[in-house]
Amino acid sequence: MAPAVPVPARRLRLAPSLLSADFSALGDAVTAAEAGGADAFHLDVMDGHFVPNITFGPALVAAVRARTRLPLDIHLMIEEPLRYLEPFHRAGGDTLVFHLEARSDPEEVVRAARRLGAGVGAAIRPDTPFERLAPLADRVDQLLVMSVQPGFSGQPFRAEVLPKIRAARARLDALGSTADVSVDGGIGPKTAVEAAAAGATFFVCGNSVFQGGGVAENLARLRASVTEGARRAVH
Numbered sequence: 001m002a003p004a005v006p007v008p009a010r011r012l013r014l015a016p017s018l019l020s021a022d023f024s025a026l027g028d029a030v031t032a033a034e035a036g037g038a039d040a041f042h043l044d045v046m047d048g049h050f051v052p053n054i055t056f057g058p059a060l061v062a063a064v065r066a067r068t069r070l071p072l073d074i075h076l077m078i079e080e081p082l083r084y085l086e087p088f089h090r091a092g093g094d095t096l097v098f099h100l101e102a103r104s105d106p107e108e109v110v111r112a113a114r115r116l117g118a119g120v121g122a123a124i125r126p127d128t129p130f131e132r133l134a135p136l137a138d139r140v141d142q143l144l145v146m147s148v149q150p151g152f153s154g155q156p157f158r159a160e161v162l163p164k165i166r167a168a169r170a171r172l173d174a175l176g177s178t179a180d181v182s183v184d185g186g187i188g189p190k191t192a193v194e195a196a197a198a199g200a201t202f203f204v205c206g207n208s209v210f211q212g213g214g215v216a217e218n219l220a221r222l223r224a225s226v227t228e229g230a231r232r233a234v235h
């Protein structure tokens, strides 16, 4: 029997979305998730224009920054990401993720984020084709494929985005890039397997971490799922 060809293991990261945590005890939620094995935190910024909901601004990011050393992933669901890169980076955001459907010019956003020394990610809504994202693949740290309509946590995962996750992974692999394919929305123990098998490496998890059960147990279950999914992806 031919020896198995070693496949380099991809780094798989779990990023709890604080939108699903108890805002009255946010610091405790951060501490519990970090102790429970989170790899990063995902902070959902909404402006009431790009999406129908409003969440928080840089002050809250700074408060979270003071509670953890893990990377902070700032998901900018706002019309003018270009205007707000600097305040969110200064507040402690490590990776600034913007939407291609927003009003700012994507190339300009990437350049401005790089000038700040920030990580940068580009995101698409479920109804936006991968072709919009593809031209940025060689310039970003993260391609984010949304698996729910942005605006609210707790929505069901849309399996129809799986081909876009596969396409994003294939594009990054063709480039020899170590950038992440990130998936956001409806990720739980079952859907995490599917997303990982399709090639996602960065998993945003809101309700499946903070709504029901212990945070550490929830993260352990999700870790097992993404590991299983990634194993399926390479065999």
Ligand code: DX5
Pocket (backbone or CB within 6 Å): 017, 019, 020, 042, 044, 075, 148, 149, 150, 151, 152, 153, 154, 155, 184, 185, 186, 187, 204, 205, 206, 207, 208
């Ligand atoms: C939705 C946000 C997501 C959301 C994820 O607009 O971008 O990050 O909080 O929450 P769950 O995992 O519960 O779908």
Ligand code: ZN
Pocket (backbone or CB within 6 Å): 017, 042, 043, 044, 075, 184, 204
């Ligand atoms: Zn998000």
